Amino acid sequence: METSVVCSCCGEPHAGSEVVRLGCHPDVAVCGGCVDRMSAKVHSRPGVTPIFPVRDMTEAREFWARTGVEVELYDSGYAFVMFGGSEIAHLDLRPGLDAEHNLAACYIHVDDASAWHQRWRDAGLPVTDLVVEPWGMQEFSVRDPSGNLLRVGRNG
Ligand SMILES: [Zn+2]
Numbered sequence: 001m002e003t004s005v006v007c008s009c010c011g012e013p014h015a016g017s018e019v020v021r022l023g024c025h026p027d028v029a030v031c032g033g034c035v036d037r038m039s040a041k042v043h044s045r046p047g048v049t050p051i052f053p054v055r056d057m058t059e060a061r062e063f064w065a066r067t068g069v070e071v072e073l074y075d076s077g078y079a080f081v082m083f084g085g086s087e088i089a090h091l092d093l094r095p096g097l098d099a100e101h102n103l104a105a106c107y108i109h110v111d112d113a114s115a116w117h118q119r120w121r122d123a124g125l126p127v128t129d130l131v132v133e134p135w136g137m138q139e140f141s142v143r144d145p146s147g148n149l150l151r152v153g154r155n156g
Contacts (some may be wrong), residue, residue, distance in 0.1 A: 009034035050106040051090040052148040055097040063144045064091075066123040094146075102147030113138045115152045120152075 006014040008028045018028040030038075032153045054060035058081065061071045071081040077093035091108070110116050115121025117130040130140045 005029045007031035007034055009038075017096060048089050049087055051092050052104055052106075052144070052146065053094040053097050053102065054091045054144070054146040054148075055094060055099060056145070057093050059145050063125075066119060066125055068123070078092070097146055099143075099145065099147035101118065104147070105149035105151065108150060108152045110152055110154055113140065113152060116140075116152050 001101050003016055006013050007019060007030055009030050010033070012031065014029075014031045016079045019031050019099075020035060022030070024029045042132050052060075057073075057076065061073075061079065064081055066069045066145055069088070072080045072082055073089070074080060081089040081091065084110040088108075088120060107115075114130055120142060121127050125142050127142045128140045130138065132138050137153040137155060139147055141151045143149050
């Protein structure tokens with residue numbers, strides 16, 4: 001029997017695996033049900049999804065498949081990058097795109113930058129070294145074949 005933890009929001013006891021602890025206050029635990037209710041409130045914030053131009057859809061799909069996500073084609077010129085059932089990016093076919101001069105970029109916030117770095121490096125992606133930047137983020141980056149820059153990192 002798992003130790004039960006009292007949710008700081010609803011006051012009900014829950015198994016340790018059913019609660020999350022606040023990053024800044026690990027003594028504060030909140031159960032999944034309360035997180036869901038809070039999430040529904042906070043998600044009046046609009047969702048934002050980057051749209052990456054890609055020069056070749058097959059090449060782009062191969063790149064994203066190596067990162068460990070699913071790519072769902074909408075049609076031959078447009079696709080959705082899916083992670084855990086939600087879309088994290090769109091791919092928009094732009095034949096003739098000059099990868100050298102593509103300035104598109106996005107920042108991917110993760111819990112464990114070093115695990116992502118290792119996974120992507122093992123998959124043969126051209127990742128930079130994992131470093132702690134002057135602004136305090138532990139991060140690395142990779143460019144896809146179309147020149148889109150993906151920066152991946154976390155605080156501290
Ligand atoms: Zn609760």
